[in-house]
Amino acid sequence: MPGIEDLYREIILDHYRTPRNRGELPPPAVYSEGNNPLCGDDIRIYLDVADGVVRDVKFSGQGCSISQSSTSMMTVAIKGKTVAEVQAFVRRFKHMMTLADNDEPVDEAINLGDIEALQGVVKFPVRIKCATLGWNTLLEALAEAIK
Amino acid sequence: MVGANTAFDAAVIRRDFPVLAQQIDGKPLVYLDSANTSQKPNIVIDTMAKFMRESYAPINRSAYTLAANATELYESARNSVAKFINANNSREIVFTKNATEALNLIAFSWGRANLQRGDVVLLTHMEHHANIVPWQMLQQERGIELRWVPLTSDFQLDLSSLPTLLIGAKVFSFTSMSNVLGTINPVEKLCSAAHTAGAIAIVDACQSVPHSPTDVQAWGADFAMFSSHKMCGPSGLGVLWGREALLEAMPPFLGGGNMISEVRLDGFKCAELPAKFEAGTPAIAEVVGLGAALEFLNGVGMANIRQHEIAMSSYVLEMLTGRFGDDITIHGPRNPELRGATFSFAFRGIHPHDLSQVLDQSNVCVRAGHHCAKPLMKIIGANATARASFYLYNTTADADALADALDSASDIF
Numbered sequence: 001m002p003g004i005e006d007l008y009r010e011i012i013l014d015h016y017r018t019p020r021n022r023g024e025l026p027p028p029a030v031y032s033e034g035n036n037p038l039c040g041d042d043i044r045i046y047l048d049v050a051d052g053v054v055r056d057v058k059f060s061g062q063g064c065s066i067s068q069s070s071t072s073m074m075t076v077a078i079k080g081k082t083v084a085e086v087q088a089f090v091r092r093f094k095h096m097m098t099l100a101d102n103d104e105p106v107d108e109a110i111n112l113g114d115i116e117a118l119q120g121v122v123k124f125p126v127r128i129k130c131a132t133l134g135w136n137t138l139l140e141a142l143a144e145a146i147k
Numbered sequence: 148m149v150g151a152n153t154a155f156d157a158a159v160i161r162r163d164f165p166v167l168a169q170q171i172d173g174k175p176l177v178y179l180d181s182a183n184t185s186q187k188p189n190i191v192i193d194t195m196a197k198f199m200r201e202s203y204a205p206i207n208r209s210a211y212t213l214a215a216n217a218t219e220l221y222e223s224a225r226n227s228v229a230k231f232i233n234a235n236n237s238r239e240i241v242f243t244k245n246a247t248e249a250l251n252l253i254a255f256s257w258g259r260a261n262l263q264r265g266d267v268v269l270l271t272h273m274e275h276h277a278n279i280v281p282w283q284m285l286q287q288e289r290g291i292e293l294r295w296v297p298l299t300s301d302f303q304l305d306l307s308s309l310p311t312l313l314i315g316a317k318v319f320s321f322t323s324m325s326n327v328l329g330t331i332n333p334v335e336k337l338c339s340a341a342h343t344a345g346a347i348a349i350v351d352a353c354q355s356v357p358h359s360p361t362d363v364q365a366w367g368a369d370f371a372m373f374s375s376h377k378m379c380g381p382s383g384l385g386v387l388w389g390r391e392a393l394l395e396a397m398p399p400f401l402g403g404g405n406m407i408s409e410v411r412l413d414g415f416k417c418a419e420l421p422a423k424f425e426a427g428t429p430a431i432a433e434v435v436g437l438g439a440a441l442e443f444l445n446g447v448g449m450a451n452i453r454q455h456e457i458a459m460s461s462y463v464l465e466m467l468t469g470r471f472g473d474d475i476t477i478h479g480p481r482n483p484e485l486r487g488a489t490f491s492f493a494f495r496g497i498h499p500h501d502l503s504q505v506l507d508q509s510n511v512c513v514r515a516g517h518h519c520a521k522p523l524m525k526i527i528g529a530n531a532t533a534r535a536s537f538y539l540y541n542t543t544a545d546a547d548a549l550a551d552a553l554d555s556a557s558d559i560f
Contacts, residue, residue: 004508008501008559040517040524040531041500062530064500065560130500 006120007127008065015069015114020076023058030144033061034137036129041067045137049145052083059134066118066127071134073115078138083146090135097121097128155451161540163188163443177511177548182326182354182489182536184376187440191379194439195432206431207405207422221431224438225421231441232371233362234388238420241387241394242429246353247277249372249387250320252424253349254281256400257370257393258318264290267316269346271296271304271332272526273325276519278351282320296321298526302328302480306336313344320349323371324358327518327527327534328479329460329486331355338367347393353377357444357538358487359453363388380440381433387424394420401426452539456488459537463490463546470550471495478527488537491518491529494553497560499533505559506533509552 025031025046033044041063048056057075074093078086092110094100096119121131161167164186169176178186204217222237229237243249258281262268268282272295285291294312299305304321313319319341324331334355338348350371352361357378363371370389376382389397399406399417403426409416417423444452460483467475467490476493480486494502499515506513514534517524524530535549 004505004559007504013560038500038516040521042530064498066501124504127500127504 002120002123006123009117009120011073011114011117012065012069015072016065019059019068019072021058021072021079022060024060025056025058029056030141032137032141032144034133034140036063036067036133038126038129041130041133043067043071043134043137045071045134045141047138047141047145049083049142052146054078054081054083054086057138063133064130066121066130067133070115070118070131073118074134074138077113077115083142086138086142090139093135094132097132099128099132155447155455157455157540157542158544160447161542163190164540165189165192167540171510174510175548177509177545177552179535179537179541179545179549180512180514181357181377181538181541182487182534183514184382185357185379185538186540187381188379188443190443191381191436191439195381195436198432198435203432205428217431220435220438221429224434224441227438227441228386231361231445232356232388233364235364235391239388239391239394241389241421241424242434243372243385243387243424244383244430245376245385246351246372246374247385249385250277250349250351251281252387252400253320253370253372253389254285256397256424257347258282258285258291259289260396260398262289262291262317265292267292267294268318268320269294269296269312269316269341271321272298273304273328273330273523274320274322274520275326275351275353276521278320278322278349279522302330302478303485304330304332304337306333306340309337309340310344313340313346316341316344316346318349319344319346320351322351322354323356324354324487324489325479325520325523326354326489327491327520327523327532329489329491330480331485331487334366334368338369342367354487354489358449358456360449369393375433375437375440378437378440379443380437381430384430384433384437386437391420394424399423399426403427405429447539455539456537457483459488459541459543459546460486462543463488463535463537466543466546466550467492471553475553478529478532488541489534490536491532491534493529493532495557495560497556499531501560502533502553502556505556506549506552509548509555511549511552513549 029048031046035042043061046058059071095106166186204214206218206221225237225240228240297305341348347369350368352371352373356373372387375384406426407415408418474495478491503515516531
């Protein structure tokens with residue numbers, strides 16, 4: 001059995017205890033809602049995209065330490081990035097989570113920074129869905145924003 | 148440990164369950180997820196293996212001895228089920244894929260034949276999705292009205308509004324025991340109230356049949372269903388019981404082989420009960436396995452199992468609140484006589500999914516999530532809970548292991 005310390009790294013617990021960018025954004029920011037039917041978690045991602053750049057991002061909802069910290073770290077990382085950069089970033093993350101879509105190229109050079117700490121989740125396959133919940137919801141919000 | 152009249156000993160009983168004998172990383176397995184699905188005793192595993200090695204054959208359709216013997220074993224299990232719940236006869240016992248399918252069968256076979264736009268189906272706030280969604284599907288199809296019996300603050304059904312809610316109702320479908328709260332409902336009283344109002348009574352008995360003596364005739368119910376896998380039997384098999392006259396009057400549910408007596412190009416005639424509701428090749432070895440599970444449970448004694456679980460409930464409630472005080476919130480009745488040994492809880496603000504992950508490090512298996520009862524979760528104000536459920540093979544040592552593991556969860560969060 002893999003050690004629990006691989007899962008609950010300090011940076012993850014830090015973002016869980018003190019989530020960044022928690023809250024909501026008023027329209028014209030868009031939002032998308034994601035659910036994890038396994039654990040009943042739900043997450044909302046609010047996204048303010050202007051001129052092809054993510055100006056602001058916030059999230060709300062309830063979830064376990066993995067989904068909350070993953071989403072918190074994600075919001076820190078994507079703020080200020082262009083839509084294309086965010087999409088590439090998400091692909092890089094999903095690749096780390098072993099969920100890459102083979103048809104889409106992954107830029108291995110992209111540095112995930114603190115988010116690398118979530119690599120340990122791969123050893124607990126049941127929890128991969130927790131780690132990716134916010135990211136999949138982000139993709140939906142992004143699609144909505146550039147529609 | 149308990150046992151009013153026999154030497155019931157969970158520590159001895161658990162030796163019959165090979166899964167529970169294993170050690171993982173040098174520690175014993177603490178299985179507290181039997182409300183989800185139960186472990187299997189040797190007699191079930193061995194009976195199924197023997198059946199598949201020596202006696203496996205199609206049932207009901209071949210003349211050779213092997214098939215005739217397989218049919219006899221299959222039907223003998225049906226007789227055991229009928230006796231186990233005190234059905235009037237074995238024609239009232241229908242084998243389904245699971246209890247969920249049994250509820251769908253009632254909603255769509257009985258429901259389509261008997262419910263029109265505006266007809267009322269009464270459910271409760273403590274139902275499993277399996278006793279909600281089929282009715283909602285029928286609501287979309289037929290425009291029936293769904294009503295709900297609410298809960299009291301001590302996690303019982305609030306029966307004060309029952310007569311009003313039942314006015315004009317054609318169906319009252321409810322659980323005999325909540326899979327989240329552990330609450331045991333007064334089934335006889337609810338059936339009687341349904342009949343007084345002119346409604347039929349459907350009992351989702353999944354959580355009570357494995358844990359206490361069942362007498363569907365004493366209940367006065369019209370239909371009841373439960374699953375094999377929660378009562379030491381194999382998965383892939385559910386049981387529907389219905390009063391013969393009702394089953395007789397119902398149209399078939401699934402069409403195909405075995406459920407017909409005649410098929411022509413211009414139509415078909417249904418087979419007699421219970422084949423009428425058993426289309427296609429059934430779960431033959433599983434039914435034989437369920438027969439063995441019933442033999443096992445009868446050997447232990449259902450009344451003894453109930454007594455053991457009352458004692459376990461007393462111990463668990465006292466021990467957890469004694470050790471953790473206000474740090475643990477148990478969503479369910481405090482009186483062991485009014486509940487089964489299924490405990491949904493919140494602990495020190497730790498998300499249930501994180502909690503179950505940490506408990507797993509100590510081989511303590513609990514369920515985390517919404518327990519397929521999302522409306523109820525919303526009502527009790529929880530997105531998710533952790534749930535520890537005990538059965539005949541669980542001992543106070545298992546409960547202590549749960550508490551020790553909870554302590555270690557606090558260290559991380």
